[in-house]
Amino acid sequence: MPKLTMVQAINLALQQEMAKDDRVLILGEDVGVDGGVFRVTEGLQDAFGPTRVLDTPLAESAILGTAIGMAVAGLRPVAEMQFSGFSYLMVHQWEGNATRMRSRTQGQHTCPLVVRMPYGGGVRALEHHSESREAVYAHIPGGKVVIPSGPRNARALLVAAIRDPDPVVFMEPKHSYRSFREEVPEAEEVMPIGQAQVVQPGSDLTVVAWGAMMRPLLKAVEQVGGETGASIEVIDLLTVSPLDSATICDSVRRTGRCVVVQEAPRSFGVASEIIARLNDEVLLYLEAPVKRLTGYDVVTPYFGREKAYIPPLPRIVRGLRETLAF
Amino acid sequence: MPKLTMVQAINLALQQEMAKDDRVLILGEDVGVDGGVFRVTEGLQDAFGPTRVLDTPLAESAILGTAIGMAVAGLRPVAEMQFSGFSYLMVHQWEGNATRMRSRTQGQHTCPLVVRMPYGGGVRALEHHSESREAVYAHIPGGKVVIPSGPRNARALLVAAIRDPDPVVFMEPKHSYRSFREEVPEAEEVMPIGQAQVVQPGSDLTVVAWGAMMRPLLKAVEQVGGETGASIEVIDLLTVSPLDSATICDSVRRTGRCVVVQEAPRSFGVASEIIARLNDEVLLYLEAPVKRLTGYDVVTPYFGREKAYIPPLPRIVRGLRETLAF
């Protein structure tokens, strides 16, 4: 199996789905000739031509708005927002149309499309290029929010997202775009949307994360597990909405303790919903408060001061220790 | 004291602040000659002229975008979104500019403005006119989200919002616009932003709500209190963000039980954050899971089927009973 970066793995998913289904097309800023500012769509315009890989004018609302039209007409557009920080320009098309087309017409029209967007910090980028705001999309009914954590699941989840009959926001942790490789099979692989994955079983503590937070979390788990001998169960959310509470609750029912690591600001984030679900289902099993290790509720700092704001490894380590010791 | 509807009370706040401070101006769709589609700004253009009460073209992003320019230039604009359902068109100006101007320039430029918007259901309105999505704004750092529940606090909080040195989203529960009156003093009254209010003390159960949910909640509390003899503490959030966790946690520390009533869809909403804060601070005092009585995670139904989706009185009653009996 070839070892691919996440960028390459996503490219593979796009390429294979396009080869298989000519309803799939790509549109966005610089996705064609340039291959995307992160090179995610590299080579696809050469392979499929400029009518299937569209370099659009600079207008996010129209990128989603036209994709909605295409989807209603039976195509399967994959729209790219150059950065999630510019996706707010299309929120009204998402909230007002993409997520409602099915319910509005009771299924007569549907909106099977994917909006890909790199999100998150840690790459020393300019303002608006480092945010993590998955909670905004997660709260809006009628759409799904998927966040892969590595090359292999990115590929398999994107295939699922493209085939999904409903609109999906696919948020790509840009910090993980090239920072590591994984073996990704050439042959088709699809992972179900809406299912979290237990990536490591354990019995003393449940830790949950998604996207770029998975890597430091796994390191912290290794370190704290080594130090304390604790058996730590690690859950990769993969889909943020609909949230797979069953997997999380089942785990915490066994472990009694839980830490959630989230890059986004703390308040009104995804971690809060996880805590609410635990409250609903397994409150009486909790032996310690669920700990949120998150970004702070400040305006995302410019990169000169960003590093300590995104939960760094030592904070995660401290958090795991504290929760184990509670 | 005159008895005013919420519409009249908000009008009074605007009128008095405009009379006092000529930096205050109003802009939005139909806010001038028409006095607003809900008549909230009625008479203000006559009183202050069309340069202070501006009927703008139909463009939400420019309404906030120009208000940002005005605020930076030292004015105190109060922008109206005709319905919160159309506020998504300006989210990028809110997220990208209004909430960041202060941090971006380290305080050299600031953005003291208010965005008023009627929100919520129960008025048999067309699609997009009934949503409750305060959580979207609450999650974005650098801005405040205020939601009054009655004429008197609406007036006092709006005065505070206009004088606040930072941008405030002021969400008005349109269901409460005219459905009841309260005595509102002619003389200035200001309530602090960021403080929840204990509207009724109690020792057996804490219930929390905001906006239009306060009225059915108070009824339910009366009913269940009467039935069971339980002493129920009622908290009106008033400010959704920054969330006044101290008041809620202090209460639940005493009562051990909590119900949150929320009009918005359940997942990733404000109630989840309240639960997360309780988890952080008072988990060990909880004698029952915190109950969320909320809208469902469906696309807001058209009004023909809306009534049972917004937590109706009987659901609230059941929820209180269940939590007391847990």
Add this chain to the structure above:
Amino acid sequence: MPRKTLAEFTVEFLQILDEDGNFDADLEPDLPPAELLRLYRGMVRARELDQRMLKLQRQGRIGTFGPCTGQEAPSAAAALAMQKDDWFVGAFRELSGRLLRGEPLTNPLYYYNGWEEGNVQPPEVGRRMLPLAVVVASQVPQAAGLGYAVKYRGEQSAVVCFLGDGATSEGDFHEGLNFAAVWQAPVVFVSQNNQWAISIPRAQQTRSRTLAQKGIAYEIPCLQVDGNDPLACYAAIKEGLDRARAGGGPTLIEAVTYRLLMHTTADDPRKYRDEAEEQEWWRKEPLLRFRKYLEAKRLWDEARENALRDEVRAEVDAAVATFEETAPWPPDRPFEHVFARSEPHLDQQRREFLAGLKEDADA
């Protein structure tokens, strides 16, 4: 090197049938009598349903509703000019066009009674029609996307997209027209300039002399037409559709018309405009004018008019009866169409909902 002229543009106006029934035989479109009568009938059906819905709303039998009276010409003309496979994308004042495309009279009643079922069309109608667009101008980029899709598929079909005058101020109008132009998408954009966006008069909406000239920004052919003249509307939209099918890309048409009634039933025009202005426009309204034309062509007379009105009123009566006899659809249906397949949390919430339903609904 003095200043030199780089580009010149003109904006034209088209009227074929004036308010007194005079018409320009040179410009008159070549429509067979049956089609002319279909057009008239379509406008009359919309007018009658509109007027009835107004009454129903006042009686509390339907909810808030936005009347279309006076604006019957542009979308009816579009429906006539369109082919079966063309996409119809409306804003919210295209009742005549929708009915001519085959929407049942009951649908608007269901819709304005707060039921999504009012958006479900008979399959052959719905397959190429989008539901009302409430988020102003958000349909404009969607229409560009539909246009791209039919072109991508090599279809000969095109798209007609309606919007209001106020809608031209929204960013989505701009972005959608720009995309359509860059893609040379086969879309005819028709802005129904009914002079008002709720209480905002046309002149306060934008400073441009015409709305048509906004097409210049995208190098889109543009034209202003008398929007109460069904013949001019037809000719202009037909020309746009022909251009689109021939690969000539989008067109922008400004149809100058008037919203004779309130914005919606929740609105009171007396707050912001004079009755005199309305009266003036009643003189120019499209049904009267088109009737004169048909009479001049000896296709119409008083007797036929009375027969048509009776027939249409009976149709509307029957639709209202069907509507009022329709049992409300299952209350838990909103759980059904969130996603194609349900999800565990929705199943759970649905059970919760159904368990309390009787008690809750009675409250």
Add this chain to the structure above:
Amino acid sequence: MPRKTLAEFTVEFLQILDEDGNFDADLEPDLPPAELLRLYRGMVRARELDQRMLKLQRQGRIGTFGPCTGQEAPSAAAALAMQKDDWFVGAFRELSGRLLRGEPLTNPLYYYNGWEEGNVQPPEVGRRMLPLAVVVASQVPQAAGLGYAVKYRGEQSAVVCFLGDGATSEGDFHEGLNFAAVWQAPVVFVSQNNQWAISIPRAQQTRSRTLAQKGIAYEIPCLQVDGNDPLACYAAIKEGLDRARAGGGPTLIEAVTYRLLMHTTADDPRKYRDEAEEQEWWRKEPLLRFRKYLEAKRLWDEARENALRDEVRAEVDAAVATFEETAPWPPDRPFEHVFARSEPHLDQQRREFLAGLKEDADA
């Protein structure tokens, strides 16, 4: 009733100084020598800082940065044409104008090193200048709002707002220009058409022959100028500002220029454009051209050029030294400027942050 013409529009082009140094004495603006030299010096300072930042970025001493080389004329000319109380609203390629307005050379270094402090200007500069606008076109409605505010206050001041060619596709461009026109706000909008929006060439961005003609949509006077000709830029912006101050409302200027380097240091233009095209534009670049003009006017020569370059390079050296000697500002400063007054949850989070800081920062 044939089609009749409703409106006619023309779009003009202005060049005063061509790429070979020829100039039109009739159109030449009446600028005293000291001002001409200030303009040149301003462009040179921007060029030198730009080139230095490129090196610093390559050496990892600052972060991603978007060079302005080749685009020095429009914003420098604006700074010259503006008065002290006018607002300067940039996109992100107005280094020359910012420096001429008084921004210290250190600010861009701080900014591109990821410190908000790079946006803090000396008070007399900052009071009428907005920081870089990264969300493309979002500054356009803000400029209209600033324009409204100065007009509301009865000031004689105006606003100059820059944007790119790509920015004209965003809805915010459209909405902002429309508001400015309706309000007759005193704003001069300058679109720096540098032919590219990252990899998208101007012709793919929009189908209009010019960007200037987009002003027609709002009935805004519009003009295309040679954006590498500082005299034409000055004359056009001055004309716009005069109009604005006289109550004539906004102006749209398209300044035709070229982004000689990469979009940002993260970009590789070889992916999407030929070096030959770049070479052609190097011939037309503004510094060379303006130097020829100054020489023709006997205001400049080789010796003065060398002296200026030496002086500016020393200034840049000093700025870089100051920048590199500046200790990073307190790490917890982001907690300070969320709101005017802190809030309990922020105080608590700040304590949490500071408690772990040493360990976290070392990681």
